[in-house]
Amino acid sequence: MVRAARLVVLAALVGALATVAAPSASAFPKLGPGCVRADYASGGHPVPAELCRPSRTKAAVPAVVVVHGCGGFGSLDGSLAHQLPRAGIATLYVDFFAQTPPPAGHRGYCGGGGDARDVWTTWQREVLDGAAALRRTHGVDARRVGVVAWSLGGGVALDAAVAGRSTGGGEVSRPFDAIVIYSSYADGPALTQARRLPPTLLLSAGATDAVPESGAIALHRALVAAHVPSELRIWPHGRHSWPGVQGAQGLRWTTRFLHRYLG
Numbered sequence: 001m002v003r004a005a006r007l008v009v010l011a012a013l014v015g016a017l018a019t020v021a022a023p024s025a026s027a028f029p030k031l032g033p034g035c036v037r038a039d040y041a042s043g044g045h046p047v048p049a050e051l052c053r054p055s056r057t058k059a060a061v062p063a064v065v066v067v068h069g070c071g072g073f074g075s076l077d078g079s080l081a082h083q084l085p086r087a088g089i090a091t092l093y094v095d096f097f098a099q100t101p102p103p104a105g106h107r108g109y110c111g112g113g114g115d116a117r118d119v120w121t122t123w124q125r126e127v128l129d130g131a132a133a134l135r136r137t138h139g140v141d142a143r144r145v146g147v148v149a150w151s152l153g154g155g156v157a158l159d160a161a162v163a164g165r166s167t168g169g170g171e172v173s174r175p176f177d178a179i180v181i182y183s184s185y186a187d188g189p190a191l192t193q194a195r196r197l198p199p200t201l202l203l204s205a206g207a208t209d210a211v212p213e214s215g216a217i218a219l220h221r222a223l224v225a226a227h228v229p230s231e232l233r234i235w236p237h238g239r240h241s242w243p244g245v246q247g248a249q250g251l252r253w254t255t256r257f258l259h260r261y262l263g
Contacts, residue, residue: 028095029073034085038092040133042126048095049130053139054085062144062262063090063137064180065130069151070110072097076150076182076242080251084148087255089262091148092134096126096156109152124160127153131175144262146178146198148254151211151240154184158219162189162196174198178261180254183240185215194219195226199261202230203250205238231257 028048038051054061064084068077073095081093100119102109109119127147135142149157161176180201190197202220204213216232223230233253238246 029078029093032082035082035093038133038137040129042129043099043122045099047098047126047130049133050081050093051137052081052085052091052093054088054090057088060139060141061088061090062146062258063092063134063140064146064148064178064258064262065127065134065157065176066091066093067096067127067147067149067153067157068093069153072102074150074241076247077153079247080148080150080254083251084255084258087259089255089258090134090137090140092130092137094126094130096123096130096153099126120156120159123156124163127157127160128163128175141263144177146180146258146262147176148180148182148258149184150182150242151184154181155186157181158184158186158190158197159188161198162193164196178258180257181216182242182250183209183211185211186219187215191219191222194222194228197223197226197228199229199257200231201253201257202232203242203253204232204234205240205242205246206234206236208237208239210240229261 028050034055035050035052038049039046040049066077066081068074081091084091100122131145131147134140134145147157157179158181161179164175176198178199179197182203183205200223202216204216206213213234220230220232235246235249242250
């Protein structure tokens with residue numbers, strides 16, 4: 001049942017994004033000064049990643065895994081990975097398509113390409129292992145690790161947060177201390193098991209978003225009912241890519257939320 005629910009989420013998200021222009025898949029990006037390659041292992045294979053740190057700080061800092069959308073690396077996720085360190089939050093920008101190369105063409109997994117049954121759990125594991133790698137990183141506060149995800153990546157991050165990690169006692173540990181989701185939603189485990197989620201910020205571009213704002217509203221209601229600290233921010237008549245002024249406001253909402261729950 002859980003696997004089927006994951007496939008429902010993936011199909012819904014990819015279907016909603018079928019008409020969205022996706023960035024071309026390309027070599028792993030270089031984000032510039034303050035960022036270094038920080039690949040890590042997941043399932044016995046490497047995951048390309050870049051770690052960006054705040055400048056001029058000696059104290060251990062909070063950090064987030066940054067998860068891209070269905071087209072691979074794009075403007076929003078790259079911008080978040082580059083700008084959040086300026087607000088004192090380290091970022092680990094991960095290529096979660098590394099072990100599941102997209103179908104031929106320039107649209108990544110947008111438009112329903114590829115076989116969802118073979119990729120969803122791999123992506124989820126990669127995001128979980130990225131958070132675990134951050135907690136082991138020198139200079140990162142292991143008690144303050146979250147995830148910031150966009151579009152398809154949001155669905156992956158939400159399911160990963162619910163699945164968590166099994167501890168020796170058979171309980172489920174919480175892999176993230178906070179979640180920020182841009183233009184995404186949950187239609188499966190995260191919706192029905194919202195109590196497992198950490199403090200969560202949901203951002204929607206409103207009625208003109210490629211992903212229905214009703215999904216974010218439903219998840220927010222589930223979080224409230226489960227007494228999970230949460231916020232829902234809607235930019236009316238916005239764009240899925242969160243450009244310009246819309247993106248700047250999204251960044252302010254994001255940094256304020258992360259500072260509140262990651263300290």
